[in-house]
């Protein structure tokens with residue numbers, strides 16, 4: 001479709017801005033031109049109410065409902081022309097194009113539409129999302145909302161995601177739901193096969209590719225995995241390693257859960273990062289999800305130590321998110337016992353984990 005530059009004329013008595021509005025459109029005139037032609041602010045607001053707000057209020061499923069309502073309300077509340085026209089110009093810009101970062105599909109012209117996307121560094125998630133086929137019985141899995149948020153913020157549709165600690169495949173299942181491609185690596189063969197079957201049985205509305213590889217992510221030939229898909233790099237890495245030996249994940253000696261010390265665990269983790277990093281596209285993001293541990297009456301800041309290993313591999317830390325940890329049924333039954341232990345032992349019971357966000361710069 002041919003694009004043309006349209007000069008939107010603003011009536012002279014209203015043109016208090018320094019420049020007329022210049023827009024690139026697909027030849028169609030803006031929906032908001034009539035608002036620009038109103039003779040005064042009262043007429044503008046009356047027309048806005050009858051011709052825009054009222055019809056929209058009957059279309060609750062309109063994809064831009066939130067964005068439009070927010071802007072219309074701002075116009076209604078504006079007490080001067082400059083404010084009205086600044087908002088109308090914003091609506092016109094949003095009408096003719098999108099403004100987005102190269103690493104996601106969020107249209108910044110309509111940023112009000114994304115109220116479900118978290119932007120604070122404290123994530124309080126009340127309940128696990130159970131809307132998909134996720135295997136919530138896999139011990140040590142994370143809630144689907146974690147990869148879901150990361151995929152929406154840091155990937156575009158059809159991008160590729162690498163998860164070198166696949167487990168029950170939560171990341172790849174969210175990839176399917178959101179139209180992203182993914183590769184997961186899992187060292188436990190039985191778990192990997194089960195996960196591959198689960199993924200294969202999950203709806204794939206956007207026909208993306210989601211592949212499970214069996215192997216040790218410290219040494220796995222990532223290049224071969226990418227060659228199999230005909231790609232050169234991935235656009236997001238999601239790393240959710242064991243929190244050292246807190247949860248058992250089989251008896252393979254290369255499973256990070258079986259490291260003989262916390263330093264050994266960190267060394268192995270760094271090897272995984274080192275092995276995968278060359279295949280993450282420059283300027284793209286990696287997320288590390290991990291918690292601290294308690295050992296021999298001492299709080300071990302495993303999460304921050306692992307975060308530093310990523311920095312050592314050249315990553316820039318962009319955010320540290322604290323996420324609440326909901327009690328599992330087993331722990332819930334023991335709440336009182338843990339309260340007693342904490343009071344007796346002079347420590348606090350773990351109720352949070354970390355999501356560290358990095359950029360490969």
Ligand SMILES: C[S@@+](CC[C@H](N)C(=O)[O-])C[C@H]1O[C@@H](n2cnc3c(N)ncnc32)[C@H](O)[C@@H]1O
Pocket residue numbers: 138140141142143164165166167168169170171185186187188191215216217218240241242243249254255256257
């Ligand atoms: C915390 S779990 C990940 C859970 C996953 N995010 C989910 O939602 O199911 C860590 C996983 O990493 C696997 N793992 C540990 N060491 C590994 C290694 N060297 N290479 C590949 N996978 C490994 C474990 O077997 C376990 O399944």
